[in-house]
Amino acid sequence: MAIPIFRASLPQSHLPSNLNSNPKKSCGLLFCASSDLNYVRSEVCFCVGTHLIPHPNKVDKGGEDAFFVRSYNGGVIAVADGVSGWAEQNVDPSLFPKELMTNASDLVEDEEVNYDPQILIRKAHAATSSVGSATVIVAMLERDGILKVANVGDCGLRVIREGQIIYSTFPQQHYFDCPYQLSSKVVSQTYLDAAVSNVELVEGDIVVMGSEGLFDNVFNHEIVSTVVRFSDVAEAAKALANLAHSHSTDSNFSSPFSLEARARGFDVPLWKKFFGMKLTGGKLDDITVIVGHVVRS
Numbered sequence: 001m002a003i004p005i006f007r008a009s010l011p012q013s014h015l016p017s018n019l020n021s022n023p024k025k026s027c028g029l030l031f032c033a034s035s036d037l038n039y040v041r042s043e044v045c046f047c048v049g050t051h052l053i054p055h056p057n058k059v060d061k062g063g064e065d066a067f068f069v070r071s072y073n074g075g076v077i078a079v080a081d082g083v084s085g086w087a088e089q090n091v092d093p094s095l096f097p098k099e100l101m102t103n104a105s106d107l108v109e110d111e112e113v114n115y116d117p118q119i120l121i122r123k124a125h126a127a128t129s130s131v132g133s134a135t136v137i138v139a140m141l142e143r144d145g146i147l148k149v150a151n152v153g154d155c156g157l158r159v160i161r162e163g164q165i166i167y168s169t170f171p172q173q174h175y176f177d178c179p180y181q182l183s184s185k186v187v188s189q190t191y192l193d194a195a196v197s198n199v200e201l202v203e204g205d206i207v208v209m210g211s212e213g214l215f216d217n218v219f220n221h222e223i224v225s226t227v228v229r230f231s232d233v234a235e236a237a238k239a240l241a242n243l244a245h246s247h248s249t250d251s252n253f254s255s256p257f258s259l260e261a262r263a264r265g266f267d268v269p270l271w272k273k274f275f276g277m278k279l280t281g282g283k284l285d286d287i288t289v290i291v292g293h294v295v296r297s
């Protein structure tokens with residue numbers, strides 16, 4: 001019987017249950033199964049590294065993203081991104097995603113959840129009493145290599161195999177910059193709105209999960225070229241977060257965010273266009289990156 005073990009510890013956290021929204025910490029978390037038996041050779045699990053860089057104006061509080069990593073089964077990874085508009089109503093936007101992730105982490109082994117990330121989202125949402133809202137993505141790896149993904153909003157996930165992206169989530173949004181989100185309001189999206197997929201992973205695959213702060217600032221080809229440079233998942237997560245951060249503060253960078261804004265009709269005023277100027281720049285945001293390497297258990 002393969003038993004998951006932690007071969008490296010999570011970084012210090014001010015959140016319970018393996019949660020971490022602590023800025024500027026990365027961890028090399030290896031939860032590979034130990035086994036004396038050879039017949040489980042084909043079983044896989046995640047080796048996970050994480051890195052979070054908060055929005056420059058939100059460093060004191062650690063930002064409004066939250067995430068967790070659990071070793072259950074082949075591994076569970078999840079990110080929630082708090083919707084910052086709540087600050088205008090004197091609500092701390094970080095509370096809802098943090099509680100949502102705490103609840104989800106606590107419910108991972110729940111019988112009713114039964115390895116289904118969509119049910120995990122339903123139960124975690126129902127258990128969350130904080131005011132606010134968040135986008136959320138959860139991925140659960142089965143030991144046979146099936147990765148189950150449930151995604152509400154514009155967090156994202158990529159699967160990289162031999163230097164190619166073989167699977168990608170797509171953001172769900174009501175309109176530009178307004179994603180689907182779970183909320184304390186009755187009128188919001190629910191687990192039923194989650195985009196759900198099953199992806200068959202094999203040993204050697206790399207999974208990159210992140211908040212929109214990653215995908216708004218880093219192109220897919222950059223994600224690939226960055227992760228393939230590192231054998232250490234914690235180093236890969238840190239490098240991706242740093243790249244996203246540097247693009248987010250670069251007003252001349254044509255980011256995925258600025259390209260989408262232009263495609264949707266947002267641009268600099270006409271007189272600036274006359275001088276050949278266009279809307280550029282990254283998007284300042286909280287940046288959470290989780291990199292999972294699929295290894296034999």
Ligand SMILES: [Mn+2]
Nearest residue numbers: 081213285286
């Ligand atoms: Mn965000």
